[in-house]
Amino acid sequence: MAFIKGYLIPRLIQYILVIFLGLTAVFIIPRLTPTDPVNRTITQLRSMGSYLDPASMNAFIEDLNELYGLEGSTLEQYGAFWKRLFKGDFGVSYFQFPTPVNQLIKTAIPWTLGMLLMTTVLSWILGNIIGGLAGYFSRSQWSRIIDTFTMIIRPIPYYIFAFALLLLLAYVIPIFPVSGGTGIGRQFALNLPYILDVLRHAFLPALSLVLIGSAVWFQTMKLVVQNVNAEDFVQYAKFGGIRERRIASKYVIRNAMLPQITSLALSIGQIFSGALITEIVFSYPGLGMLLYNAIITGDYNLIMGITALSIVGITTAILILDLLYPLFDPRVRYI
Amino acid sequence: MRILKDLFEDYRFSVSFSILGILLILAILSLFSPYDPTLWGTVPRDLKPSWTYLLGTNSKGQDIFWQATFAIRNSLVIAVIAASLSRVIAVLVGMVAGYKGGKTGTVLMFLSDVFLVIPLFLIIVMLAMLVREKMTLVTLGLLLAVFGWAWDARVIRSQILSLRERGFTQTAILSGTGTVRLVLNEYMPFATPLIFSTLINNMAWVVGLEITLAFLGLVNMEIPTLGTMLQWAISYQAILLGYWWWILTPIILSILLFVALYWLSVSISEYLDPRTRIQRVGT
Numbered sequence: 123m124a125f126i127k128g129y130l131i132p133r134l135i136q137y138i139l140v141i142f143l144g145l146t147a148v149f150i151i152p153r154l155t156p157t158d159p160v161n162r163t164i165t166q167l168r169s170m171g172s173y174l175d176p177a178s179m180n181a182f183i184e185d186l187n188e189l190y191g192l193e194g195s196t197l198e199q200y201g202a203f204w205k206r207l208f209k210g211d212f213g214v215s216y217f218q219f220p221t222p223v224n225q226l227i228k229t230a231i232p233w234t235l236g237m238l239l240m241t242t243v244l245s246w247i248l249g250n251i252i253g254g255l256a257g258y259f260s261r262s263q264w265s266r267i268i269d270t271f272t273m274i275i276r277p278i279p280y281y282i283f284a285f286a287l288l289l290l291l292a293y294v295i296p297i298f299p300v301s302g303g304t305g306i307g308r309q310f311a312l313n314l315p316y317i318l319d320v321l322r323h324a325f326l327p328a329l330s331l332v333l334i335g336s337a338v339w340f341q342t343m344k345l346v347v348q349n350v351n352a353e354d355f356v357q358y359a360k361f362g363g364i365r366e367r368r369i370a371s372k373y374v375i376r377n378a379m380l381p382q383i384t385s386l387a388l389s390i391g392q393i394f395s396g397a398l399i400t401e402i403v404f405s406y407p408g409l410g411m412l413l414y415n416a417i418i419t420g421d422y423n424l425i426m427g428i429t430a431l432s433i434v435g436i437t438t439a440i441l442i443l444d445l446l447y448p449l450f451d452p453r454v455r456y457i
Numbered sequence: 458m459r460i461l462k463d464l465f466e467d468y469r470f471s472v473s474f475s476i477l478g479i480l481l482i483l484a485i486l487s488l489f490s491p492y493d494p495t496l497w498g499t500v501p502r503d504l505k506p507s508w509t510y511l512l513g514t515n516s517k518g519q520d521i522f523w524q525a526t527f528a529i530r531n532s533l534v535i536a537v538i539a540a541s542l543s544r545v546i547a548v549l550v551g552m553v554a555g556y557k558g559g560k561t562g563t564v565l566m567f568l569s570d571v572f573l574v575i576p577l578f579l580i581i582v583m584l585a586m587l588v589r590e591k592m593t594l595v596t597l598g599l600l601l602a603v604f605g606w607a608w609d610a611r612v613i614r615s616q617i618l619s620l621r622e623r624g625f626t627q628t629a630i631l632s633g634t635g636t637v638r639l640v641l642n643e644y645m646p647f648a649t650p651l652i653f654s655t656l657i658n659n660m661a662w663v664v665g666l667e668i669t670l671a672f673l674g675l676v677n678m679e680i681p682t683l684g685t686m687l688q689w690a691i692s693y694q695a696i697l698l699g700y701w702w703w704i705l706t707p708i709i710l711s712i713l714l715f716v717a718l719y720w721l722s723v724s725i726s727e728y729l730d731p732r733t734r735i736q737r738v739g740t
Contacts, residue, residue, distance in 0.1 A: 136570070144575045151583045273469070277719030278712055279665040281672065285687075285708055289696065388573065395578035399669055413579075417586065417673050425586070429579040437574050 130445075137441050144433040148426055149203045153196070212427035215416075223427040226412060234408035237324060238397050241331040242390075248332070249339025250382055254375035256340065257347025269344065272337040280396035284330040284403040291326060327404045331397060342385060346378040380451050387443040391436050464728055473720035476713050480529055487526035492519065494527040494681045506702050513702040516693045525706050527681040531594055532714075535667055535682065536660040538598030543605035544656055548648075550606065551613025552640055556621060566614070572607030580604070581666070585675040592677045597670070601663050609655040616651055620644050650729050657722040661715055668711060683711045 164183065206212070212223035256265035275283065350356065351374060359369050401410030409428055416424035464470045492499045498518035506513040512521040550569065554562040581604060588596060620626065620643075629639050664683065670676050671684025678685050687707040690696075695704040 136567070139567075140571050140574050143571050144580075147575075147580060148583070151580070151587070154584075154587060273720065273723075274716055277661060277715040279668065279715065281665075281669055282708060282711055282715070286712070289701075289704070289708075391574060391576045391578075394576055398578070399672070402672070413582070414673060417582065417675065420586070422586070425579075425583060429576070429583060432576045432579055436576055440574055 133441070133444065137437060140437050141434055144437070145204075145207065145430055148430050148433070149200060152422055152426065207430065212430070213423045215421055215424045223424050226424065227409070227427055227431060230407065230409045230412045233406060234397065234401065234410065237328060237331070237401070237406070237408060238394065240324075241328050241335060241397070242386075242393055245332045245335030246339055246382070246386060249336035250343045250379060251375070252336070253340035253343030254347050254378060255370065257344035257378070258351060258370040258374055260344070260348060265344075268340070272340050275334060276337040276341060278334065279399075280330060280334055281399040281403060283334055284327065284400045287326060287330050288403060324406070327400050327406050330400055331393075334396075335393065338389075339382065343378060343382060346381055347374055350374050350378045383443065383447060383450055387440045390439050390443075394432065394436055460728075464724060467724045467728070469720040470724035473717040473724070476717035477721065480533075480710070480714060480717070483526045484530035484533055487523070487530045490523040490526060492523050494519070494524055495679050503698075503700060512706055513700075515690070515700070515703045516695075516698075517689065521703060521706050524681055524686060525710060528683050528686045528707065529710060529714075531680055531682045532664050532667060532684070532711075535594050535598045535601070536663040538595060539601035539605060539663040540656050540659040542599065542602035543659060544609070544652060546602070547606035547609040547655065548613055548652060550610040552617055552644070552648075554610070555614035555617030556636070556640060556644075562614075566611070569607040569610050572604065573611075577604050578666075578669075581670070582673065582675065585670055589675050589677075592675070594680060597667065597676060598663075601666055605659050605662060609652075609659065612655060613648060613651065616648055617644060620647055650725065654722045654726045654729070657718050657725070661718040661722075664711065664714060664718075683707050683714070687711075 215221050215223045215226055259265050359373050398410030401408045402414045413428050500514045500520050502516055502518045504510055504514040510520050550565050554565040668684035671688045690704040
C-alpha cells in the first residue's frame with residue numbers, strides 16, 4: 123500500500139503530466155506561424171502541377187479544414203485534437219495521399235522498434251560487461267587500448283559515424299548493402315532467406331548504433347566500477363581470498379550495473395533520435411525514413427503523428443524501466 | 458597559470474587544445490577568403506586537391522578549402538550563440554531551484570524533467586519546419602538555446618544544493634550578505650568551472666544538431682556550415698561520383714571538432730573532480 127501511495131501514484135501523475143505537456147506542444151507549434159496550413163498545402167499541390175476545378179477545390183479545402191481541426195475557436199480545436207488522439211486518428215498523409223497517417227506509421231514501426239530494441243539491449247550489455255572488466259583491470263594494456271578507442275568514437279554523433287562507416291564498408295570494402303530494409307522487391311515471408319536478407323540490410327545501421335552506444339556505456343561503467351572497486355566490501359573479498367574473476371563479476375560489476383539502469387532510462391530519448399537519423403543515412407524503412415519523407419514533402423500531419431506517438435512511446439518506456447527497477451535492486455522496495 | 462600547466466600534462470587536454478586552435482585559425486582565415494562563399498562557379502569544377510586548390514573544388518565550382526573555413530566559422534558561431542544563451546537559462550534555473558528550492562524549485566525541476574523525457578529532437582524538427590525559409594545563424598542559435606538547458610540546469614542545481622549546506626553559507630547569511638551577492642560572490646567561483654564544462658558539451662550538442670537539421674534540409678542551405686557542406690556533397694552524389702575530397706572534408710572536420718570538444722570537457726571535469734584525478738595519476 124505504502125508503495126502505491128508513496129511512489130506509484132506520484133510517478134503516474136508525473137507520467138500523465140509529461141505526456142499532456144508534450145502533446146499540447148504538438149498542438150501549439152503548428153499554430154505558431156501566421157501561414158495557414160491549408161493554404162500551404164493547396165499551394166504545394168498546385169506547384170506539384172495538379173489542377174483542380176474551383177468546385178472540387180472548395181470541397182477539398184473544407185476537407186482539409188476538418189482534417190487539420192481548424193474549425194471553430196482555438197479551444198474547440200484543442201478539444202477536437204484530444205478527441206482524435208484518443209481515437210488514435212492522425213488524419214491523412216499528403217506525401218502518400220490519401221493513405222492515413224496511422225497506416226504509414228504502422229508499417230514503419232516494426233523496423234524501428236526491432237532495430238532500436240536489438241541495438242539498445244546489445245550495446246547496453248556489451249558496453250557494461252567490457253566496461254566493467256576494463257574498470258576492474260584498469261591497469262592492463264587492453265583496458266587502456268579500448269579506453270582510448272572509445273574516447274575517440276564516443277563523441278561522434280551517430281549520423282556522422284554512420285556516414286564514415288558507409289564510406290568505409292560500402293565503397294572501400296563493399297560487403298554490405300548500402301540502403302533499404304530488404305532487397306528490392308522482396309515480399310514479406312517468414313522463411314530463412316528473407317530473415318537473412320533483413321539481417322544483412324540491418325547490419326550497417328545496427329553496427330553504427332551498437333558501436334557508439336557501447337562506447338558510451340563502456341565509459342560510464344568503467345568509471346563506476348573504478349569507484350566500487352575502492353569500497354570496503356571489495357577489499358574484504360580480496361583479503362578473504364575469493365578468486366579475482368568471481369569478485370569482478372559477482373561483487374563489483376553486479377553492483378555497478380544498477381546506476382546504469384537509471385542512465386538507460388534517462389538516455390532512451392537520445393538513443394531514439396540517434397536511431398531515426400541513422401535510419402535515414404541508410405534509407406532503412408523505419409520511422410526515421412518516414413519522418414524524412416514527411417519533412418521533404420512538407421507533410422505536417424505525418425510529422426505530428428510521428429511526434430505524438432514518439433512522445434507517448436518514450437515516456438512509457440521510461441516509466442516501465444523505472445517501475446522495473448526494484449526487481450534489479452533488492453535494496454529498493456519503494457517502502 | 459599553475460592550473461593550465463597541470464591541465465597540459467593531460468595529453469587529452471593538449472591534443473584537444475591544439476585541434477581547437479587549428480580550427481579557430483581556419484575560422485579566422487575565412488575573413489581573408491578570396492572568394493564569396495555564396496557564389497557558384499568561381500573556380501573550375503570537380504578538381505582534385507592540388508597546390509592551387511588545397512582541398513580541391515566541388516561541383517558547384519567552389520574552392521573547398523575556403524568553403525570549409527566559412528563552414529567552421531559559422532558552425533562555431535551557432536554553437537557559441539546557442540550554448541552561451543542556454544547557459545544563462547541553465548544557470549538561472551539551476552541556481553533558483555537549488556538555492557530557493559520549495560515550490561518554485563519543484564516546478565522548475567519538473568519542467569527540466571519534461572525536457573529530458575520528451576524526444577526534443579522531433580519538437581525541434583517541427584519548429585524548424587515552420588521557420589526554415591527564414592532560418593539564419595541567429596534564429597538557429599536561438600532555437601537550439603531554448604532546448605539545450607535542461608540537463609545542465611540539473612547539474613548546476615546539485616552543485617548549489619551541496620554548496621548551500623557548507624558552513625560559509627551560514628556565515629555569509631548571518632553577517633548580512635544578500636541573496637544575490639551571496640550567489641554571485643560566494644557560489645559563482647565554485648560553479649564557474651562546472652558551467653564552463655557544460656558549455657563545451659552543449660557546444661558539441663549544438664554542432665551535431667545543426668548537422669542533423671541540415672541533413673534534413675531544415676536550415677538555409679546557402680549559408681556554409683559543416684552541416685550544409687556535407688548536405689551539398691550528399692545531394693550532388695559526391696560518394697557515387699568519387700569526389701572523396703568533397704565529402705570527406707566536412708566529415709573529418711566535424712569529427713575533429715567533436716573529439717576535441719569532448720576531450721577538452723573530459724580533461725577539465727576530471728581535473729575538477731579530485732577523485733578521478735588521483736585515479737588517473739595513480740594508475
